[in-house]
Amino acid sequence: MNISVKLPIRSMIAVAVAAAVLAGCASVPKNPAGSEQVRAKLTALQSDTSLANSAPVAMKDAEAAVIVAEMPQKDLALAAHRVYIANRKVDTARALAQTETAETERMSLVEIGEKARLDARTREADLAKSDALVARAENAEQKLIAGQARDSADVANQQAIELQRQLEILQARPTDRGLVLTLGDTLFATGKSELKSGATVNLDRLTTFLNEYPTRTASIEGYTDSMGSEEMNQSLSQRRADAVKGYLVGQGVSSTRLSSSGRGENSPVADNESATGRQQNRRVEVVISPLAPEGTN
Amino acid sequence: MNPHFKRASSTRRRFRIALPALLLFAVAAIAAPPIPTTNLQAAQQAIANAERVDASTHAGVDLGEARGKLAAAQRAVEDKKMVVAQQFADEARAGAELAAAKAGAVKALAVNEDIKRSTATLVDEMQRKSGVSR
Numbered sequence: 444m445n446i447s448v449k450l451p452i453r454s455m456i457a458v459a460v461a462a463a464v465l466a467g468c469a470s471v472p473k474n475p476a477g478s479e480q481v482r483a484k485l486t487a488l489q490s491d492t493s494l495a496n497s498a499p500v501a502m503k504d505a506e507a508a509v510i511v512a513e514m515p516q517k518d519l520a521l522a523a524h525r526v527y528i529a530n531r532k533v534d535t536a537r538a539l540a541q542t543e544t545a546e547t548e549r550m551s552l553v554e555i556g557e558k559a560r561l562d563a564r565t566r567e568a569d570l571a572k573s574d575a576l577v578a579r580a581e582n583a584e585q586k587l588i589a590g591q592a593r594d595s596a597d598v599a600n601q602q603a604i605e606l607q608r609q610l611e612i613l614q615a616r617p618t619d620r621g622l623v624l625t626l627g628d629t630l631f632a633t634g635k636s637e638l639k640s641g642a643t644v645n646l647d648r649l650t651t652f653l654n655e656y657p658t659r660t661a662s663i664e665g666y667t668d669s670m671g672s673e674e675m676n677q678s679l680s681q682r683r684a685d686a687v688k689g690y691l692v693g694q695g696v697s698s699t700r701l702s703s704s705g706r707g708e709n710s711p712v713a714d715n716e717s718a719t720g721r722q723q724n725r726r727v728e729v730v731i732s733p734l735a736p737e738g739t740n
Numbered sequence: 741m742n743p744h745f746k747r748a749s750s751t752r753r754r755f756r757i758a759l760p761a762l763l764l765f766a767v768a769a770i771a772a773p774p775i776p777t778t779n780l781q782a783a784q785q786a787i788a789n790a791e792r793v794d795a796s797t798h799a800g801v802d803l804g805e806a807r808g809k810l811a812a813a814q815r816a817v818e819d820k821k822m823v824v825a826q827q828f829a830d831e832a833r834a835g836a837e838l839a840a841a842k843a844g845a846v847k848a849l850a851v852n853e854d855i856k857r858s859t860a861t862l863v864d865e866m867q868r869k870s871g872v873s874r
Contacts, residue, residue: 501841524827531834538841545848552852556859563866570869 475522478512481529485509488537497540497547505529505536609652613645621662621730624649626687628725636682638690646687649729650694661696662730663687663703666710668721673707681705687727773822779829780817783810786836790843799842806835 485505489495495502512529516522615624626645630638638646653661665680665687684703692698714720787806790796795803813828 520824521827524831527831528834531831531838535834535838535841538838538845541845542841542848545845545852549848549852549855552855552859556855556862559859559862559866563862566866566869 473515474513475516475519475526477523477526478509478529481512481526481533482509484530485533488533488540493544494537494540497543498536501532501536501539505532508532606656609648609655613648613652615729615731618730621732624729624731626727626729628722630687630727631683634679636679636686638686643690646690647694650691650696652731653691653696653700657700660700660702660732661691662732663691663701664728664730665703665705666712666724666726666728667708668724669708669711669715670721677705677707679705680707683727687729773826775817776813776822776826776829779826779833780810780813783813783829783832783836786833786840790836790840793840793843794847795836795839795843797843798846799839802835802839802842806832806839808832809835 488505489502508525508529509532512522512525514525516525610622613622613624615622617623624645630643630646632639649661653659663684665682665684667676667680669676681704684705688698688701688703691701708715708724711720711724712726713723715724783806787803787810790799790803790806809828809832813825813832816822816825816828
């Protein structure tokens, strides 16, 4: 009986103590001061897509520190300490994540920079190339002009050489009157003014020459020896000069470029006393004029 | 009763008194907190490390706060408040680590800005040059 009364009292005390303890527990603040703020800071960091996946170790450290800071704690100094540490850890995780993100971003920045540098170099090279092309084109043009000049010089030179050759063939000699070609008396029979057939080799060379140099004119002069009357010699020399002119015109040389005159027995080139001298005096001279005034080239 | 047994039981009784006393002593010895040498050293090292990465330039406020916490920890040691000393030391370390991390971030972002600027300058220059040549 005594015992049965005692027991409920003990259990009642136990219940009271338990209730007190529970009440004590309930009175401990669920979240230490500042723990909500640090949790919010961590959440913000974790939901920042540019940083959330960086610095995973520091992130985990921060998370653990926040969980510790959130634990109910009667010792307010300890609670504050934990919140302080959690704040430092979350800030550290953010800074480390920023560093890591920056380093990752740097790779692409360097790549972009390299590409820009390469583009710049390529463009510079292209510019240089096009400059070179322009320069080369100009150079080519100048060369072409120079070449043309040289070519025309060459042509002139060759022409001079050719003229020289032609004159040698004609056996013309330069005098103060011009180039003088002397055709001997073998062209004509004595006292006649018709050209002998087969004696026209020299005339044909003259034709070729005049056709080659169309700007030149020729003055054809007939001469005789002193045998016979002066009048007869004058007319004979005229007819012989005309015959030569006629032949040249027949070969296609324009008559406007040709003039003929009879000089009779004047201007002998040798002594009329000897047969050889008289033969030399019987002649037709063709004076080829220097370049005609209009042919200034 | 066996006198032997009686003697043994008396020594056991003596033990029963001595053992709790000894345990109490031991617990007291453990509970009297030692100087948090490891934590203090870690804090000092973290501050030195932060200084090495130019935190005094880039995160001066945080580094200064960490130095203050370390000084507080050392004062607490002198006051024999070892628990408080350990907390201050840990706060100093966390603060110094934050300062170092901030300095690293500032420098990393500055390098990126530098690269961006030089690339932009190059692109500008190129556009100007090609504009002139065109």
